[in-house]
Amino acid sequence: MATIAGSKSSLTWAVHISVTALVLLWLFPTMGLLVSSFRTSDQISESGWWRALFPTEQNLTLRTADPDDEGVQVQTNGVYVIDGNLFEAGSEATISVWGTSSREIDIYKAGDTAELNDGETITVQENGDYVWSAPTEISGRGQRVFATATTPPEFTLDNYKNVLFSGDSTDSMAKAFFNTLTVTIPATIIPIVIAAFAAYALAWMNFPGRAILVAIVVGLLVVPLQLALIPLLRLHLGIGIGKGYLGVWLAHTGFGLPLAIYLLRNYMVGLPRDIIENARVDGASDFEIFTKIILPLSFPALASFAIFQFLWTWNDLLVAKVFLIDATGETTVMTNQIVELLGTRGGNWEILATAAFVSIAVPLLVFFMMQKYLVRGLLAGSVK
Amino acid sequence: MEAAYKGVLTIFLGVGGCLLYYYLSNQFLDKVLYPAKGDNAGRNINRANMIRPWLFLMPAMVALGLYLAYPVVATLWYSVTDRNQGGAFIGLANYQQMMNEPKFWEAMRNNMLWLIIVPAASTAFGLMAAQLTDRIRWGSIAKSLIFMPMAISFVGAAVIFKLIYDTRPADQAQIGIMNAVWLQFEGGVGSWLILRLLPALLMLCGAAISVYTAYGLFNAMHKKGGVILRSIGILVLALIAIAFLSLGVGALTSVHPYGEPQTWLTTPGWNSFLLMVVLIWIQTGFAMVIISAALRGIPEETIEASIVDGANPFQVFFKIKLPQITGTIVVVWTTITLVVLKVFDIVFAMTNGQWETQVLANYMFDKLFRANDWGVGSASAMIIMLLVSPILIWNVYNARKEMK
Structure with a gap:
């Protein structure tokens, strides 16, 4: 200002x-x-x-190789020696201090040699390399080493591999991903087609009752879809659609139509009258005017609604739960899958987070790519 | 992969079917029923043009009627009948049964809290974000980042916030940021400042704002009349102010269990608010985008004139800008109110209405599909419809006014 x-x-x-x-x-x-x-x-x-995101310092309990295993122990010059690395291969952790007793975990620095019982000694290097030597043959389990190690940030793609490509049906999101896609695409396109025709009629055709129809559409904009659940489920079961894709597409189409008609009509009303009247004079029929002139010109409004409807159907849980997912769970969608994971895998955040991110990623992508149209649609839909 | 093929096929069939209907029905009208040639060409064209709008509208009208208008009537009917008695009319028995359930009143109470807090907080944050981001160069990037949660599903957001509210036993590392921060407080001076003084001051500010608004309404009542609506407004604001004050006192006096990780979502009292945070986080971006457009639409002359007249930035904002975007704020507020009334996924995924977090939409789902009680379920759906209808009437009224 x-x-x-x-x-x-x-x-x-x-x-x-x-x-x-x-x-x-x-x-x-x-x-x-x-x-x-x-x-x-x-x-x-x-x-x-x-x-x-930062290197972390952790107290770790590590163990050397088991002396009883074949080929671990090597005898040279009368000294039995076991050497190796305390960490798994590929680890980039660095040890600062260590100890061999749980009560004194920080008495040795990296590179120091500790005296154990019976003349055994162990030396641990910064990178986890150790040499454990003894005058007699070593037996028993591997030596425990308590180390304070700094590990650099470490990330893995295993969670995504698990969630997307493993065959495990309870955690797998692959099927749910395709199911969601199957729900979303027709549920986005069908209402657009239907609404575009209706919006054209409401915007540019003269017939009695037009104003009332527009008012009805505005009223239906806010009817909560909760009301529709039982009557429609009964209807679907009654006419044999049952629970399935067809039912969920029809439901999404019905629920999305008021907004679609409203947005598209408001946009089409604003198109220049001259173009349409010229086309009429030139002998174009309404169908031609609609498909050849109005539809291409309305692209921004169509895109805005498409994004709305896509986000809404992709993110929906309630409609899918009521109209789509039956007892077999074959047609589960991602939102439902995540809710179920929350129940069964409540503490397994690596699976939950990955599953949730898989379902979030597509809408985010659409959002960032087509934000312009989304904002335009929001403004047309609410600011008058 | 089989599902994918089936999906692609059905997409083609569904969409193709739709397009085919429009094409064929128009062809039928023009070529067969009323061909635009022969003796009656003129009459036929007129007749075809009378029918065509309904051809265009038919699928939409059928879908709207079947999927939105019919259910309203049907749900109303279910709510006054008993399914176990073969659909016999039982009057208001379902409503009575519902009113006797404490869970219903819990849902109502929570819904009222949601209805006040979420739209208010989202609009306030949105207003703040819009006002701030409009003034800086990287504002559009900031805006799209704040706007981003709009694309995230309620279920996804529920997972995100469950991680934030996560609780581990005291001897393990906390992985939820909320408990990690909570354990930083140990009851010293810093804790007192942040956990007692700051919230108390914020509550005092809230109370002051509501009293100030009520005072404004009182003045307006003297000047412009509208006694009934304005006194209801004043009454509500007074109640809000009292609530703010008591919360402020509570912040100063309540005992905090320092050093113990809290199970945020299962502690009645605050957990509802923690669920509301999720929706506020999602809706703020929406409010911001709309309000920001309205702010930019304000004629610059009014602002320039006020600055020339010596108004400071705050006066410009509150006395010049805000009054000019009141209409937009009302629209944002009502839109978010509608979202709140239908909020289901968040509660369903995070607490499923346990620990006193029930809301109407989830209560209804519970009744319908878990208790299989269609009567009470429909009755609660009708309550949601009842709460929505003032907005419905207002919208229709405005739309009619605009058409004329």
Whole structure:
């Protein structure tokens, strides 16, 4: 506001800071899910996800190789030696201090040698390499080493591999993903086709009762779909559609139509009258005017509604639960799958987070790619 | 993959069927029924043009009637009949039964809280975000990031926030940020400032704002009349102010269990608010986008004139800008109200109405599909319809006015 008058506000820095804070606050929850989906279940339960971006210091209990295993122990010059690395292959952890007793886990530095019983010694290096030597043959289990190690941030794609490509039916999202897609695409396109014709009639054709029909559409905009559940389920069961894709498409079409007609009509009314009248004079029929002139010109409005309907059907749980998913669960959609995972896998955040992110990713992509149309649709749909 | 093929096939059949209907029915009308040639060409064209609108409208009208208008009547009918008695009319017995259930009143109470808090908070945050982001160069990026939750499903958001509210036993690392932050407080000066003084001051601000608004309404009542509506407004605002004050006192006096991880979602009292946060997080972006467009639509002359007259930024905002976007704020508010009334997924996925978090939509789902009590379920659906109808009437009234 001050900029309009020509002078820059002295509070600009405060605005920058508060917007940054606001944006971070709004991003933070989603970030948590995204980061968690790239961590293993151990990592998730050991530390909060916000620590995953930085190297973490952890107290680990590690064990050397088992002396009884074949070929582990090597005898050279009368000394029995076991060597190896405490970490799994590929680990980039670095040990700072360590110990061999749970009461003194930090008495040795990396590179120090510890004296064990019976003249045995063990040396542990920073990278986890150890040399365990003894004058007599070593027996029993592997030596425990308590180490304080710093691990660099580590991420894995295994969760996605699990959730998307493993055959395990309870955790698998692959089927649910395709089911959601199968629900979404017709449920987006069919209402657009139907609504476009109706909107054209309401905008550019003269017939008695037009105003009342528009008012009815506006009224139906706000009817809660909760009311429709039982009557329609009965209807579907009664006429033999039952629970299935056809039912859910019809339901989504019905519920999406008022907004579609409203948005498209408002847009089409605003199209220049001259074009349409010229076409009429030139002998074009209404059907031709609609398909050749109105439809191409209405692309922005069609796109806005398409995005709305896509987001709404993709994210929907209630309609799918009532009209689609039967007892076999073959036609489960992603939202339903996630709710079920919340019940059965409540503590397994690596699976939950990944599954949730798989279902969120597509709408987010659509959102960022077509934000312009979404905003336009919102403005047309609510600001008068 | 089989599902995918089947899906593609059905997409073609469904969409193709729709397009075919329009094409063929128009062809039929023009070529067979009333061909635009021969003796009666003129009459035929007129007749065809009288029928054509209904051809265009037919599928939409059938779908709307069947999927939205008929269910309203049917649900009303189910709510006054008993399914177990073969659909016999039983008057208001279902409603009576519902009214006697404590769970219903819990849902009503919670819904009222949702109805006040979510639209208010979303609109307020949206207004703030719009006002702030409009003033900086990277505002559009900030806007799209705040707007982003709109694309996330309620179920996805429920998972996101369940992670935030997650609780681990005291001896393990907390992976929910809320408990991790909570455990930072140990009862010292910092805790007192942040957990007692700050909320108390915020509540005091809230109370002050409601009293100020009520005072404004009182003045307007003297000048413009409208006694009934305005006094209801004042009464509600007074109640809100009292609620704010008592919350503020509570913030100062209540005992906090420092050092213990809290199970946020299962502790009655605050858990409903934690669920509301999810919806506020989603809806703020919507409010921001709409309000920001309205702010930009304000004629610059009014702002320039006020600055020339010596108004400070706050006066410009509250006295010049805000009054010009009241209409938009009402629209945003009602739109979010509609979303709130239908909120189901969040509660269903996070608590399923346990621990005193029930809301009407979830109560209804519970009755319909778990208790299989269609009568009470329909009755609660009618309550939702009843709550929506003022907005419905208002919208239709406005649309009619616009058409004329």
